[in-house]
Amino acid sequence: MSIREANAAGDLAATAAALGVRLAFLQITEPSLRTVLTELADGGAGRIELVGVAFGQLAPGNSWLRRIASHWWRERGAGAPEVVVATRLLDTDPVDAAAVSSALEKARPVTGSESPLTSAAWAEVPAYRHHVLVCRGPRCSARGAEKTWTALAEGLSRRGLRDSDVLMTAAGCMFPCNHAPVLAVQPDDVWYGDMTPEHVDRLIDDHLSTGEPIQDARIR
Numbered sequence: 061m062s063i064r065e066a067n068a069a070g071d072l073a074a075t076a077a078a079l080g081v082r083l084a085f086l087q088i089t090e091p092s093l094r095t096v097l098t099e100l101a102d103g104g105a106g107r108i109e110l111v112g113v114a115f116g117q118l119a120p121g122n123s124w125l126r127r128i129a130s131h132w133w134r135e136r137g138a139g140a141p142e143v144v145v146a147t148r149l150l151d152t153d154p155v156d157a158a159a160v161s162s163a164l165e166k167a168r169p170v171t172g173s174e175s176p177l178t179s180a181a182w183a184e185v186p187a188y189r190h191h192v193l194v195c196r197g198p199r200c201s202a203r204g205a206e207k208t209w210t211a212l213a214e215g216l217s218r219r220g221l222r223d224s225d226v227l228m229t230a231a232g233c234m235f236p237c238n239h240a241p242v243l244a245v246q247p248d249d250v251w252y253g254d255m256t257p258e259h260v261d262r263l264i265d266d267h268l269s270t271g272e273p274i275q276d277a278r279i280r
Contacts, residue, residue: 061086061112061149062119063196063230067206068153072113075155086120086128088196088230093125097132100141107142111163112149118213122149123175130174143170188227190268195242197233204256205241211257212243215264226268239279248273251280 065072066088076083084096091099093110100108112125126145133140146163194200194209209230216226234242239253243263250273252263259277267273 061114061125062116063088063209064116064118064206065113067196067201068115071154079155079157079160081160086124093128094132097129097143098136101136105141107144109144109146109164109167111146111160111167113155114149114151115153116210118210119149122147125149126168126170126174127177130170130172131177133170134172144168145170186223186227188223189225190248191227191229191246192268193229193231193234193244193246195232195234195240195244196230197237197240199233199237200240200242203240207257208241208243208255208260211260212264215260216268219264219269221264221268226264236279242279245273249280250278252277253279 066085069083069085069089073083082096082100084091084093086093097108110125110129112119112122122145129143129145133143144164144167147166147168148163150159150163152159192212194205194212196205196209209228213228216222216228234244236242236251236253241255242251242253243255244251245267248267248271250267252259252274255263255277259274262274263277
C-alpha cells in the first residue's frame with residue numbers, strides 16, 4: 061500500500077511465493093496493481109481476491125485499494141473477472157496464510173460505483189511553502205531513509221503542518237550518496253546529508269517553520 065511496503069518488496073515477494081499468491085504495489089515500485097490485475101484477467105481468472113498490506117500508519121486507507129481496483133474493473137469492461145477486496149488491511153509482519161484467509165472472510169466485491177481516481181480537489185498544484193524531497197534510492201534506503209521519511213511525516217503531522225505548508229515527495233537516487241540519507245528542501249535549494257530521524261525535529265522547527273537552514277547539516 062505504501063512506501064514502507066515497497067521498501068520491503070523482497071521479503072513480501074518471498075512471502076507471496078510461499079503463499080502461492082501474486083504481489084502488487086499501489087505506488088513506487090513494480091509490479092503495479094493494474095499490471096497484475098491485467099495479467100490475471102488475461103490468464104483467464106474468473107475471480108480475483110485482493111488483500112491490502114500496510115505495516116505503518118502512513119499508508120493510504122483501504123478505500124484506495126478499492127478505488128484503484130474499481131478503476132481497472134471499469135476500464136476492463138465486459139468480461140472483467142469478479143474482483144473482491146478485503147475490508148481491512150493486514151498490518152502484521154510477516155503476513156501468513158491464516159491472516160490472509162481471515163481478512164478475506166469479510167471481502168466485498170467491486171461494483172464499479174466506487175469513487176473515481178480524479179477529484180476537483182486534486183486539480184491544482186498545492187500552494188506549498190516548502191517542497192521536501194527525501195531520497196529513497198538504494199544507498200539512502202539502506203542507511204535508514206524509510207525511518208527519516210516516517211519521522212518527517214509524523215513530525216509535520218504533530219505540528220499541524222499540511223501539504224500547503226510542506227509537500228513531501230519520495231525520490232529515486234539523488235546522487236550525493238556518500239551523505240545518505242539525503243534530503244533536499246525546495247525552492248531554497250538546500251540539501252542535507254546524514255538526515256537521520258534524530259535530526260528531523262530540528263529540520264522542521266528551524267528550516268521548515270522559520271525558513272532558517274541548518275547550516276551545520278547542509279551539504280549544499
